[in-house]
Amino acid sequence: MIFDTDHNQLIQQFEDREVIHRDPIQQVNLQHYKFKQWLEENRLLKDILIYSCVVIANDKAKIIPKNNNGFLAKDVIRATKIRETVNNLFTRHKNEILLSKDLQKIRKWLIKQHTPSNPDLLNKLQIKKEELYTGVKCPRCLKLPIKRKYGKWVCPDCYSTSKDAYLTALRDYFLLINPSITTMELKDYLHLESRTTSQRLLSSLYLNHEGTTKNRIYHLNSH
Ligand SMILES: [Zn+2]
Structure with a gap:
């Protein structure tokens, strides 16, 4: 791995090819x-010393700075050096600035303000929506699709039944296809026979929604 800090790129070399990545030092x-900035904006801390570095987890990787003025050895370390680095920091900074209740407050805020990443996976992986297998999967034998009968999901192969097997499929839909869904889209996606069933399933989930009952759009909740 060649760290080219002049041009902010990381050049990864394999046997006969090169792959360019974003500069991890710039990223960190x-x-x-x-x-x-987040700590200051949320009035959690001001003027605190933060130490950051790039950790290379692959111990077979060869770390090469492109030039000598590129980066300091402390900016890029191997995973095996984490303990030593943290110990050195403890030795150098003996004053305790954060009490455990402060740390707990920061931890709570971080979790509260976390926004889960939802990248456009199909586009990224060059998979067409039509290529996906749709329907509900049997939680026991993984048969796809299984049918909905008398308020339950029934597997035609292993005969096991489930009340909520469709939730996994719906979660996949939200993550892969669209973070919102209509009654008709769910009907097609889960291979349901009636629109009423689709509507009943969606309204039982207490999802955020907009529009009239007929043309309602349901949105993925953060939970
Ligand atoms: Zn089954």
Whole structure:
């Protein structure tokens, strides 16, 4: 791995080819800056010293700076050096600035303000929506699709039944296809026979929604 800090790129070399990545040092510096800003904006801390570095987990990787003024050895370390690095920090900074209740407050805020990442996976992986297998999967033998009969999901192969097997399929839909769904879209996606069943399933989930009952759009809740 060649760290080219002049041009902010990481060049990864395999046997006969090269792959260019974003500069991890620049990335960690940005995270460092944003975290500091976040702490200040939320009035959690001011003027605190934050230490950040890039950790290379693959111990077979060869770390090469492109030039000598590129980066300091403390900016890029191997995973095996984490303990030593943290110990050194403890030795150098003996004053306790954060009490455990402060740390707990920061931890709570971080979790509260976390927004889960939901990348456009189909586009990223070059998979067409039509290529996906739809329907509900049997939680026991993984047969796809299984049928809904008398308020339950019944597997035609292993005969096991489930009340909520469709939830996994719906979660996949939200993550892969669209973070919102209509009654008709769910009917097609879950291979349901009636629109009423589709509507009943959706309204039982207490999802956020908009529009009249007929054309209602349901949105993925954060939970
Ligand atoms: Zn089954």
